[in-house]
Amino acid sequence: MxxxxxxxxxxxxxxxxxxxxxxxxxxxxxxxxxxxxxxxxxxxxxxxxxxxxxxxxxxxxxxxxxxxxxxxxxxxxxxxxxxxxxxxxxxxxxxxxxxxxxxxxxxxxxxxxxxxxxxxxxxxxxxxxxxxxxxxxxxxxxxxxxxxxxxxxxxxxxxxxxxxxxxxxxxxxxxxxxxxxxxxxxxxxxxxxxxxxxxxxxxxxxxxxxxxxxxxxxxxxxxxxxxxxxxxxxxxxxxxxxxxxxxxxxxxxxxxxxxxxxxxxxxxxxQIESLSATEAVSKAVNAVADESNRKAGPVVINETSDNCGGGAPGDGTHLLRAMLDAHLVNACFGFIVDPEVAAQAHAAGVGRTISVRLGGKSDGLHGTPIEADVYVKALHDGALILQAMGRGGRLDLGPLARLVIEGIDVVVGSKRSQTFDAEPFLAVGIDVMRYDIVALKSSNHFRGYFQERAREIVTADPPGMTTLKVEVFPRQHTSVPLWPLDANAQYE
Ligand SMILES: [Zn+2]
Incomplete structure (x- = not known):
């Protein structure tokens, strides 16, 4: 046959x-x-x-x-x-x-x-x-x-x-x-x-x-x-x-x-609760402090609205900015897509401090660039093998850099992708299980790895191309009224 x-x-x-x-x-x-x-x-x-x-x-x-x-x-x-x-x-x-x-x-x-x-x-x-x-x-x-x-x-x-x-x-x-x-x-x-x-x-x-x-x-x-x-x-x-x-x-x-x-x-x-970046960070901080939750592992914040896996750019800064504003300690973010900054870090080398404009470059919707002096902690070529969903498949993120920005470990990638598992962190020496708060960009695929390992998962939904608020998108080609966009939607 x-x-x-x-x-x-x-x-x-x-x-x-x-x-x-x-x-x-x-x-x-x-x-x-x-x-x-x-x-x-x-x-x-x-x-x-x-x-x-x-x-x-x-x-x-x-x-x-x-x-x-x-x-x-x-x-x-x-x-x-x-x-x-x-x-x-x-x-x-x-x-x-x-x-x-x-x-x-x-x-x-x-x-x-x-x-x-x-x-x-x-x-x-x-x-x-x-x-x-x-x-x-x-x-x-x-x-x-x-x-x-x-x-x-x-x-x-x-x-x-x-x-x-x-x-x-x-x-x-x-x-x-x-x-x-x-x-x-x-x-x-x-x-x-x-x-x-x-x-x-x-x-x-x-x-x-x-x-x-x-x-x-x-x-x-x-x-x-x-x-x-x-x-x-x-x-x-x-x-x-x-x-x-x-x-x-x-x-x-x-x-x-x-x-x-x-x-x-x-x-x-x-209909899912839609939290702003600030609300999500504060909910995560409370979850870390919640002593009634005996589960081990980090609190994971997923920035669902900037998911490359749904067409978003992956360079949004809303969640990272909220984390910086909250002065989080023992937190990491993996990852933000910014080939310019990754290249800048690779050119400078490990151990150097560089001035960057990170993310927020694709459009106005996903936030403005974060301007900061950052420390280059580790570098990687970004060639990874998926370990949870799609196990065994190759994922090429291009040059990766681990930057330290005001105490937060931030992974920067060069090619668009959502985060499926812990590999983008591990590549630059980050063991997610040692952090209180782990942030990433994905809507649900990350759960293939993190659902069992996270103490709690908090979804952040700041403005973005893959927001949970599907009603915000203009529609000219809809053939029938769709719920919840149209109150007249009917089935049969
Ligand atoms: Zn799908």
């Missing part, structure tokens, strides 16, 4: 001012795709499952970039044509697996995934199974699902199960080929724009439990809950429940509608 592997993965924040060019994408072809085995990623899941099940993987092209602005039309079209040509040239296949995000937007194309899925279907024909795996932050719709035989989103946020869903995709193709199984897929749209919501506890965990329970029915192959991606202005923005059954379209629709009501009826519970 031969299964082709391809995909284009991008979470597009249409509110970013700059478009995303070809040069921002990391591209793997051929053996480079097979080499991603063992990285707990979607691609690893495909490759490992093929090996496990005795399937020949045929790697075509996988391209992905950090979440950022609308993709330049030429960049997308180049990848798309290369995938389609690769599929034509290397036919026949028993199946195709695609790694997609679900929230991809191209200049001139609102729904990257539908465009690609329909094009792949045209190339391989009606009878070759195509199964795609997704990030649960996709904004998706029925036309894409109609071109596919399986729509499998990761269940968890942090996305710790991407590789497991890919394994299921290969398994599903095997069943379709060997057992003649045919699927029916229904995409149920729930008109809500949800703020980022972890599935590790609370309402996210509660709703996911309904999905997983319903998935246990004999004729149900898969249930995927797409939370949706609110930082985009396209007609697709919403939460969706996607039910795949063994051929019964009506049954898929009726299960999806029941689960749609589970979300709709609980929508108020998705």
């Amino acid at each position: 031969r299964i082709a592997i391809a995909g284009i993965v991008h979470e597009t924040n249409t509110y970013c001012r700059e478009q995303t060019p070809l040069s921002d994408f990391r591209v793997a072809r051929g053996d480079d795709i097979l080499a991603r085995r063992g990285q707990e990623s979607a691609v690893d899941g495909f490759v490992s499952a093929c090996e496990e099940f005795g399937v020949e993987p045929v790697p075509i092209l996988v391209a992905g970039a950090q979440p950022s602005g609308t993709i330049e039309a030429g960049a997308y079209d180049g990848f798309k044509q290369e995938i389609l040509m690769g599929l034509r040239d290397r036919q026949p296949f028993d199946g195709v697996v695609l790694t997609l995000h679900g929230a991809g937007v191209v200049d001139g194309i609102d729904d990257l995934e539908a465009d690609l899925a329909i094009s792949v279907r045209e190339v391989v024909g009606a009878h070759v199974p195509i199964v795609a795996t997704f990030d649960l932050h996709g904004n998706i719709a029925q036309p894409m699902a109609d071109a596919l035989d399986g729509v499998l989103a990761c269940h968890h946020y942090p996305h710790i199960d991407m590789h497991e869903r890919s394994r299921e995709a290969v398994r599903l193709i095997q069943r379709m080929v060997n057992e003649g199984l045919r699927t029916a897929i229904h995409v149920e749209r729930i008109p809500v724009a949800l703020p980022t919501t972890t599935t590790f506890f609370g309402i996210g965990q509660e709703v996911l439990a309904y999905m997983l329970e319903a998935e246990g029915a004999a004729d149900v192959i898969d249930i995927s809950w797409f939370h949706g991606f609110p930082y985009a202005d396209t007609p697709l923005v919403s939460s969706t429940v996607v039910v795949t059954t063994s051929g019964d379209q009506q049954r898929a629709a009726s299960i999806a509608k029941q689960l749609g009501h589970v979300i709709w009826e609980r929508r108020e519970a998705f």
Whole structure:
């Protein structure tokens, strides 16, 4: 059995001012795709499952970039044509697996995934199974699902199960080929724009439990809950429940509608407390002093509103400034994106004191630069291996510097990324477990490492491109009223 592997993965924040060019994408072809085995990623899941099940993987092209602005039309079209040509040239296949995000937007194309899925279907024909795996932050719709035989989103946020869903995709193709199984897929749209919501506890965990329970029915192959991606202005923005059954379209629709009501009826519970940077710092200070909390570990403050993982610049200074103003002791921050300051520190060397203007350079929204004389404590090349979510995957932050600013250890990186685990700290000699307060920029993926290790987690939501206040974004392309942006929003 031969299964082709391809995909284009991008979470597009249409509110970013700059478009995303070809040069921002990391591209793997051929053996480079097979080499991603063992990285707990979607691609690893495909490759490992093929090996496990005795399937020949045929790697075509996988391209992905950090979440950022609308993709330049030429960049997308180049990848798309290369995938389609690769599929034509290397036919026949028993199946195709695609790694997609679900929230991809191209200049001139609102729904990257539908465009690609329909094009792949045209190339391989009606009878070759195509199964795609997704990030649960996709904004998706029925036309894409109609071109596919399986729509499998990761269940968890942090996305710790991407590789497991890919394994299921290969398994599903095997069943379709060997057992003649045919699927029916229904995409149920729930008109809500949800703020980022972890599935590790609370309402996210509660709703996911309904999905997983319903998935246990004999004729149900898969249930995927797409939370949706609110930082985009396209007609697709919403939460969706996607039910795949063994051929019964009506049954898929009726299960999806029941689960749609589970979300709709609980929508108020998705509203999360939004703390300013100052409020979050003071809450963290109180948590450190709280002697009734016997849990060990640091109090972690996550600056959710400047999350590179949702398209924000990562150079915001709101939280760091509040920490400096509070004169925190035994606190660290990891990290702020500022290639200029990182280069300045590397040029000066360890042990020197330099004058910097740190962060706040991308736009006015994320704060102004912090001007200070800082001590260069440690330097690193920024090449890291992920240790929690996406374990084994490579992360290149570019030159890293550990600066000491008024007693606070601040890590500065050169390339955009959120903080997934403790590696950016460890690289420059910081053991997060020895600090009272650890600050970082991420919405939920950091929980893959920190949830169990933090004494408490406090979320800071100062102004930023990935704020929890999804209602602040102007919307011109919404196709139906969305709760909580519009009081007239209705489900059915
Ligand atoms: Zn996601």
